[in-house]
Amino acid sequence: MTELLSPPLETDAPPPARVTGRYRAGVPAWLLLLAALCAATAAIPLVYLVVRTTEAGITELLDTLLRPRVLQLTVNTVLLAAAVTLSCLVLGTICAWILTRIRLPFQRTLLLVSALPLAVPSYLAAYGWLVWFPSLNGFWASWLVMTMVCTPYVTLPVAAALRGASADLESVARTLGRGPLRAFAAATWPQIRPAAIAGALLVCLYSLSDFGLVSMLRFQTLTWGINAAYGASFDRNQAALLALVLVVLALVVVAGERRSRRQVDRVPGRSTMPARAPGKASLLYVGLLIAAPLGGVVVPVVGLLSRLLEAETLRAIDVPRLIEAIGATLGLALAAAVVAVLVALPIAALAARYRGRLVAAIEAVGFLGHALPGIVVGLALVFFALAAVPMFYQTSVVLVFAYVVLFMPRAIGSVRSSIAAVPQSLGDVSRMLGLSPFQTWFRVTARLALPGIAIGALLVAISAMKELPATLLLRPTGVSTLATELWSRTALFEFGAAAPYAAALVLVAMVPAVLLSGIRGTAREN
Amino acid sequence: MRIPLTIAGLVAGAIVLALAGCTQAAQPATTAEATSDGAFTLYSGRDEALVQPLIDQFEEQSGITVEVRYGNTAELGALLLEEGDATPAQVFLAQDAGALGALSNADLFATLPAQTTDAVPAGFTSTDDTWVGVTGRARVIAYDSEAMVAADVPTSVDAFTDPAWAGKFGIAPTNASFQAFVTAYRVLNGEEAADAWVKAVAANNPVIFDSNRAILAAVNDGVIEAGLINHYYWFAMAAETGEANMRAQLSYPEAGDAGSIVNVAGAGLLAQAAGDADALEFIDYLVGAEAQQYFVDKTFEYPLIAGIDAPAGLPTLDSLVNPDLDLADLETLADTQALLGKHGLI
Numbered sequence: 001m002t003e004l005l006s007p008p009l010e011t012d013a014p015p016p017a018r019v020t021g022r023y024r025a026g027v028p029a030w031l032l033l034l035a036a037l038c039a040a041t042a043a044i045p046l047v048y049l050v051v052r053t054t055e056a057g058i059t060e061l062l063d064t065l066l067r068p069r070v071l072q073l074t075v076n077t078v079l080l081a082a083a084v085t086l087s088c089l090v091l092g093t094i095c096a097w098i099l100t101r102i103r104l105p106f107q108r109t110l111l112l113v114s115a116l117p118l119a120v121p122s123y124l125a126a127y128g129w130l131v132w133f134p135s136l137n138g139f140w141a142s143w144l145v146m147t148m149v150c151t152p153y154v155t156l157p158v159a160a161a162l163r164g165a166s167a168d169l170e171s172v173a174r175t176l177g178r179g180p181l182r183a184f185a186a187a188t189w190p191q192i193r194p195a196a197i198a199g200a201l202l203v204c205l206y207s208l209s210d211f212g213l214v215s216m217l218r219f220q221t222l223t224w225g226i227n228a229a230y231g232a233s234f235d236r237n238q239a240a241l242l243a244l245v246l247v248v249l250a251l252v253v254v255a256g257e258r259r260s261r262r263q264v265d266r267v268p269g270r271s272t273m274p275a276r277a278p279g280k281a282s283l284l285y286v287g288l289l290i291a292a293p294l295g296g297v298v299v300p301v302v303g304l305l306s307r308l309l310e311a312e313t314l315r316a317i318d319v320p321r322l323i324e325a326i327g328a329t330l331g332l333a334l335a336a337a338v339v340a341v342l343v344a345l346p347i348a349a350l351a352a353r354y355r356g357r358l359v360a361a362i363e364a365v366g367f368l369g370h371a372l373p374g375i376v377v378g379l380a381l382v383f384f385a386l387a388a389v390p391m392f393y394q395t396s397v398v399l400v401f402a403y404v405v406l407f408m409p410r411a412i413g414s415v416r417s418s419i420a421a422v423p424q425s426l427g428d429v430s431r432m433l434g435l436s437p438f439q440t441w442f443r444v445t446a447r448l449a450l451p452g453i454a455i456g457a458l459l460v461a462i463s464a465m466k467e468l469p470a471t472l473l474l475r476p477t478g479v480s481t482l483a484t485e486l487w488s489r490t491a492l493f494e495f496g497a498a499a500p501y502a503a504a505l506v507l508v509a510m511v512p513a514v515l516l517s518g519i520r521g522t523a524r525e526n
Numbered sequence: 527m528r529i530p531l532t533i534a535g536l537v538a539g540a541i542v543l544a545l546a547g548c549t550q551a552a553q554p555a556t557t558a559e560a561t562s563d564g565a566f567t568l569y570s571g572r573d574e575a576l577v578q579p580l581i582d583q584f585e586e587q588s589g590i591t592v593e594v595r596y597g598n599t600a601e602l603g604a605l606l607l608e609e610g611d612a613t614p615a616q617v618f619l620a621q622d623a624g625a626l627g628a629l630s631n632a633d634l635f636a637t638l639p640a641q642t643t644d645a646v647p648a649g650f651t652s653t654d655d656t657w658v659g660v661t662g663r664a665r666v667i668a669y670d671s672e673a674m675v676a677a678d679v680p681t682s683v684d685a686f687t688d689p690a691w692a693g694k695f696g697i698a699p700t701n702a703s704f705q706a707f708v709t710a711y712r713v714l715n716g717e718e719a720a721d722a723w724v725k726a727v728a729a730n731n732p733v734i735f736d737s738n739r740a741i742l743a744a745v746n747d748g749v750i751e752a753g754l755i756n757h758y759y760w761f762a763m764a765a766e767t768g769e770a771n772m773r774a775q776l777s778y779p780e781a782g783d784a785g786s787i788v789n790v791a792g793a794g795l796l797a798q799a800a801g802d803a804d805a806l807e808f809i810d811y812l813v814g815a816e817a818q819q820y821f822v823d824k825t826f827e828y829p830l831i832a833g834i835d836a837p838a839g840l841p842t843l844d845s846l847v848n849p850d851l852d853l854a855d856l857e858t859l860a861d862t863q864a865l866l867g868k869h870g871l872i
Contacts, residue, residue: 069870134744134748215736218734218740220734224736228736230601231599231601234604234625236608379608382608393614484596488574497575
């Protein structure tokens with residue numbers, strides 16, 4: 001894991017005259033243009049939503065918006081997103097602290113295990129819980145399962161940031177008589193906060209946009225309303241309006257994240273806190289660490305297995321078909337990861353080095369896709385592809401593009417902070433030694449930021465593997481991924497036939513999750 | 527600049543390769559004139575496990591290749607509306623009449639030949655021949671056999687307004703077949719009675735689900751005592767878990783009760799495929815004896831043509847018929863949704 005994942009180094013204070021300033025004045029036009037172009041890809045769904053919404057008359061809009069039910073759905077959505085974000089932030093930070101500050105046995109394994117919930121799609125997790133507790137439903141159930149599934153989004157970057165954080169101030173605070181908690185809060189938290197909040201942002205946007213889990217656990221959020229509008233009313237305008245409400249919520253969240261990211265100062269010193277022996281509390285520590293993997297992986301997977309054993313129609317596994325689905329899943333996820341990182345790079349480079357309203361707007365737009373349910377992004381790209389590039393419609397090109405729109409935000413955050421961690425002074429030295437800006441970028445900045453870029457790519461790959469609604473809409477006719485195969489079998493109670501695909505999906509998605517927990521910050525120049 | 531360009535070239539090459547690895551050629555555009563090219567594309571809102579064996583059988587007999595795109599009916603309906611004339615699909619096979627009606631309303635369907643639609647009696651097919659009903663599914667009450675005996679199961683949906691049922695029964699108000707049933711209630715009993723029923727049910731603390739399937743799973747797990755679903759879900763679940771292991775059982779509301787209506791699944795020919803002989807042959811096949819018998823045997827649905835018997839153990843279709851009801855009438859569907867919205871159910 002790298003300290004570059006979300007290093008605690010960004011500050012929005014006016015750049016001092018010294019070369020350590022993080023932000024530069026005067027954005028180069030080419031970078032601004034390139035970043036704006038890349039962000040425009042994420043804005044396609046927004047354009048589509050506005051087109052659809054304006055098709056409805058203003059009275060229809062108001063009628064829909066003012067229905068008490070829309071208010072209720074919005075309140076439910078906000079409550080769930082806020083609660084999940086908060087609990088993931090707390091649990092993830094605690095887990096990261098334990099992983100980096102406590103000397104537990106099998107430390108490496110524990111880190112790996114704490115990344116595993118990433119590999120389980122939320123709908124599968126919810127389904128697995130229902131096997132054990134069929135009456136599970138509503139807010140608390142959704143909150144619990146979603147928290148389990150999402151906690152690694154905070155744990156991993158915070159653990160990385162903690163490893164890179166300077167412990168000097170915390171030691172000073174302890175010396176001056178502060179208790180361990182207060183010393184941590186005063187000295188270390190400000191350093192890891194950007195990482196924690198960037199992770200929390202992903203959790204928050206994810207819980208805004210998720211449909212699989214809330215539909216299984218019967219908690220009615222805006223995504224439930226959107227799906228109902230398509231499914232029962234065939235009312236695309238109403239669905240678009242509800243999706244726009246989600247967009248507004250997402251913009252508020254992204255703006256909030258950007259604001260809170262700003263107030264951070266660079267902390268001098270390089271010493272790290274020595275890991276403590278766990279003492280009597282070791283059981284508690286391990287318990288906290290494995291809570292999310294237990295709830296997010298073990299409970300659902302064992303539940304699924306038990307259904308498999310009960311199934312009467314256990315069929316022979318169609319091996320070639322399974323392999324074909326694995327191949328398609330891997331190929332699409334790989335392509336999505338590469339393209340998403342390429343598209344995220346200019347946005348991240350811009351946001352890492354420059355400030356201003358335009359920069360903020362470009363970054364915010366880049367995050368939009370993550371707040372929208374897959375069905376909305378899928379339909380937006382149907383609309384867009386048929387209008388602009390009909391020859392690519394129902395080919396992998398458009399599907400990969402949809403993954404990019406949906407999951408690019410997961411790359412932007414980690415790439416941005418890894419670029420921000422590369423000292424500007426290094427670039428200046430490189431320029432002075434005669435390298436062009438491009439050469440400097442590839443030889444210095446990109447190389448040092450590589451771990452963060454890899455993390456972004458892995459996060460995108462995991463998400464793309466698990467994606468269902470946009471895949472169903474956009475996949476080439478006849479091509480199936482593990483997620484679509486799983487869907488087509490669970491729709492009919494065919495647990496026996498579904499199990500190999502569920503197992504394969506979790507196993508395949510575990511590969512990037514394990515890699516993710518293993519990336520270390522070796523690229524830092526010191 | 528040389529090095530960055532090389533890297534960029536390699537990356538671009540990698541992407542192209544990755545994409546080429548899993549890219550299939552785009553579907554060729556179809557034309558409107560009468561043609562037979564030995565192939566067509568089907569969008570199926572019905573599950574692959576149920577439909578694919580039938581399609582394999584059709585392909586073998588006719589020599590026509592069928593490209594199938596599976597999805598759920600609602601999403602494929604939305605997809606077809608979005609695609610409009612540019613759709614690569616020639617035929618849409620849907621789970622419910624509402625989706626077919628929505629596409630028909632948007633003028634996306636071609637008119638089917640009378641000989642195709644005449645095979646199916648009125649009330650189970652479109653009124654304007656834009657789509658044809660393929661199978662029927664009865665609305666039923668699924669109940670928890672450990673909580674009550676068959677004789678105690680309500681014979682009318684009106685029972686669920688009784689406070690004794692508060693919090694113990696499940697409905698899926700956003701589901702198309704539930705809304706079709708409420709529409710039937712309005713047609714059969716009048717607007718006032720329907721308003722009173724929806725209001726009373728909404729106030730009786732119903733357990734809200736998003737699908738029939740989820741209701742049945744909850745009844746079978748003893749989470750709720752009863753729920754309003756379509757009959758064939760029970761048979762699908764029984765096939766998986768074993769009929770003897772089914773805790774949920776079915777009760778058919780008495781004939782004439784709005785709760786006993788029959789919904790249909792059906793198929794339509796997309797407008798831009800008008801005259802496509804291959805696609806038409808398939809639709810004819812769906813309402814032919816062989817396919818109808820297949821649906822009876824494999825999915826336990828009602829056949830819609832004369833001469834094929836309903837699955838054993840089901841009430842006869844005649845006892846459940848509501849000939850006055852146009853299942854695809856979206857005007858009236860909108861009224862139903864307004865009613866459900868008024869009382870906070872959707």
